[in-house]
Amino acid sequence: MFRRLFSNSLSQVKTRRMTTTQAPTASFSRKWRGAALAYLLVAPPLLLMVLLIFIPALQSIARTLTISVDGVPGFSLSRYTAFFSDPISVNNLIFTFQVTLLTLAAIFVVCFPLALYLRFSSGRIASIVQILALFPLFVPGIILCYALIRFLGTRGTLDTVLSLIGITGYRTPYLKPDAIIIGLVWEAIPFTVLVLTAGLRQVSDSLIESARDVGADDWTIFRRIILPLIARPALIAFSLNFLGIFGSYTIPYLLGPAAPQMMGVFMQQTFGQYRRPDEAETQAVITFIICAFIGFLYVRTVARQRITHEKDE
Amino acid sequence: MKIRWLSLVAAALLVGVFSVSAQGRTPIYVYVDSDTNISDWWTNTIIPAFEAEYPQYEVVLTIVRGVGGGNADIANRALAALQTGDDPQVDYFETLNVESVPAWLENNLFVEITPENVPNIVNVIEATNRIPQEIPYRGSQVLLAYNSEFVSEDEVPTTYAELIAWIQANPGEFVYNRPDRGGSGAAMVTRAIFEVTGRDPSRFVPGTPDPELVAQFPEAWALLSSIHPFIYEGGAYPAGNTPVLELFANGSVNMITAWSDQALQAINRGLLPEGTRLTQLQDLPFTGGYAYSAIPVNAPNLEGALALANFVLTPEIQTAVVEQIGGFPAISWDVLPAELQDQFNSVITDTVPTWPGGEYSALMVEGWYNNVATNIDRSS
Structure with missing residues (x-):
């Protein structure tokens, strides 16, 4: 019983694969549409991550690496040497x-x-x-x-x-x-x-x-x-x-x-x-x-x- | 299932009853962000007494404790409403530091309290140091709590030097919390600073710290380090007022620094050992302070708010401050029952030293962590 179910699903996979290879042009636009939809779906969380996590984190890292001498910012590791000393x-x-x-x-x-x-x-x-x-x-x-x-x-x-x-x-x-x-x-x-x-x-x-x-x-x-x-x-x-x-x-x-x-x-x-x-x-x-x-x-x-x-x- | 329905019906009925009874009474919107003991006290004592005296008003208490910036957020909302002419939806702040946001006073957000609008303000004592917009109405001070079963009357410290000596003679019997995690521990640290700077708190003025005073801080660290190994568990400092009270309650230690109101309330509830006694240092008391209420000028029910301010300064409520929440009265002892003063004489002093806070606190906390709590020498 289980074996039959299993082989059925296997054969379905095979047939699906065959159809995709047979009709490349039709699936191409569908694939594109699907990809666009997928990107659209992941865009809000991705945007949120970039805006709320990555950009502030990068800004923080940049700030810790710069030191302003007479109003001119320059690269410096002084904050880190201070921490580790x-x-x-x-x-x-x-x-x-x-x-x-x-x-x-x-x-x-x-x-x-x-x-x-x-x-x-x-x-x-x-x-x-x-x-x-x-x-x-x-x-x-x-x-x-x-x-x-x-x-x-x-x-x-x-x-x-x-x-x-x-x-x-x-x-x-x-x-x-x-x-x-x-x-x-x-x-x-x-x-x-x-x-x-x-x-x-x-x-x-x-x-x-x-x-x-x-x-x-x-x-x-x-x-x-x-x-x-x-x-x-x-x-x-x-x-x-x-x-x-x-x-x-x-x-x-x-x-x-x-x-x-x-x-x-x-x-x-x-x-x-x-x-x-x-x-x-x-x-x-x-x-x-x-x-x-x-x-x-x-x-x-x-x-x-x-x-x-x-x-x- | 039935029970749930019944409780829903009961709740609906209650709401109905309250809304009917509230009809015809003008609400006074009071905001509170103080601890539970204070908000409970308002609900159970002040509000019923006030509404009995002024049946035309209904006090609506909103607790904003732990919600964002608490009362400061509501005050900012009131300021925004003042500028746009909207309803601020607040009449009375139970406790608010009106000086914490400069824009509030610059825009005259708060009513100046005078004997004309709040007659009882004349009884408020000098020690509260109020500015015209503030209504001081309850105070509290840090003091020593000890278990008289284990600490005999003649060895109870009366000065800071005696306290230090007692701690050294009784290893593991004393504890105070980290100075940034509760005022009772901070008072132990600030008292050490006062001790080494000549016991004159008036030298500590809010604002930029005086370098001459700061230069003497290391002496305070040396003093506190001298008792570090004799603190509970060889130098373990709990992270708050309550954990310290708990260690005292279960007998782990026999002497602590504690807020007067928290200690008295715990005694009244039977949470502390039978033999618990409270005392204050005689050479210079521990720090304390007052809670100040404030009323926004655009309060929709200004009249009611002023009546409430006057009410909390009556001898009746000020007695309740002492008896029910273990606080200090903000009005003169002359207008309070004499027996009340006798009863709390050992605890309530007329001098309440204050610590300036701000930059001073930053230096105090950092100095304590880096020199007293740790064995690492930063200079090495």
Whole structure:
């Protein structure tokens, strides 16, 4: 039954291809019309992106690279040398990298087993786990912060439970880097699990069954089949999470220490409190360039996926 | 499903009742962007009392807290309406810094308050430093809150030097928030600056900072750095007034700096420990300030707005300022009940030092972050 359906659709594809090659002139104008329509459809969002994102970003970058001497603008890297020679700024940038990478590592440690479990098991418990994994999606960041303060803080829920079972000397992570990581991991779970399970669903059961038939054990299946097939969704989850974490604000600001600061908090501080828009702009451009590089990785991954999909067809 | 229908019908009925009862009363449009404690207090105390006294008016309260620029946006709208002769749809600003946008005063957007239009303005005290367009009506000051179960009466600090000594003698027992995230923490920092500059807040004038004073800031950083390792968790500073109150409430720390109104309200609601006491430094109190209302000249119900201004300055409402929101009265103690003064004597001082803000705040915040909160030496 399924096979017949499948072959039917295949033959349809073939016939369609044949008609297009047979009538090139008729399809040419239609193709043009279609292309024009497509461009018309993408024009508004594209225009919005160019006007609201690309042009201001380029202007910002240009501004940070010019310095005006006696009213004559000239090229200068002085804003960047100032940033990189200031120990506090550099320390904040390093701190942001550390927190981001540690958080990403923790996200994968938590989410990968969760995604594997959700892919290969079914039933009531699995659907409960699924709902729980998606739950953070519906909790606003600021609510999460106050909940974590109450849960992790000195004399909070965790402290109380631990002392009930005889463990004393609990030191709270609140207002320390650890609390930022905990908060960010919690927030990233639903998205990461969604992407990873979606990726794992592409690994067909038949592939695993046939591997098992020829004698592969679980570890071999994981290493030789699942891991290569999930590399791309994992890279997508990595890059999108990186972007979110690197520029995060609410969680590091409410749960983290006063110093060092992550770039999001540092920028806001420099702009709003120290009243130094120029320095804040430089910090923003540096953050933007780092994120743009990761964004490039993401775009490349998605583009490659699209190309291989088209080849498969 | 039934319940939903019923509640819809009930809501429709309520709306109907209100619109019927509102007929024949002139509305006074009041805009508020202060914290919940203030907007609640207006809804539950001021408005019912005012409407009972002036049945011809109906106060319509609009809360614009956290919406764009809050009351400043509404004032800009009123200015635009003034220039085009339109209805500004506002009669009264609960709190507005009328000097924050120069165009407002340049175009005479606000009514000058005199004893002729608001008789009770004569009772307003000097300390409020009002300009003619301002109606100061509630004040608040930062003070020390401590848990008397753990801090005995004889060790309660009465001067800033004693406070510093107490913090050093009791590691992890004290906390204040980052100075840019709430006035209670900022007061701890500005008080250190006042301490090293001769305890004379009058030297700090709004505008361009005095280089002579700024040159002394490092001494304040040294003073605050000397207590840094003794702060909660070895130097952890929460990001707001409320998180500090929470640490005090759950017993993580036993002494904090807190806003008088927030602390008193939390005590009244039973949110703070039983033994919570409030005190003020005797050598120079922590900073504070007043909230100023304002009335636009083009208010559609100018008469009602002026009546409301006069009403909030009556002894009745000023007593409520002290008792209900833990604020300071803006009018003289002479016209207030004597027992009220006795009750809040330790907390309410007659000197309310102010910090100039603006450029001074930028220097204060940046200096604190770069010298007190971090262990990195920027000069190296």
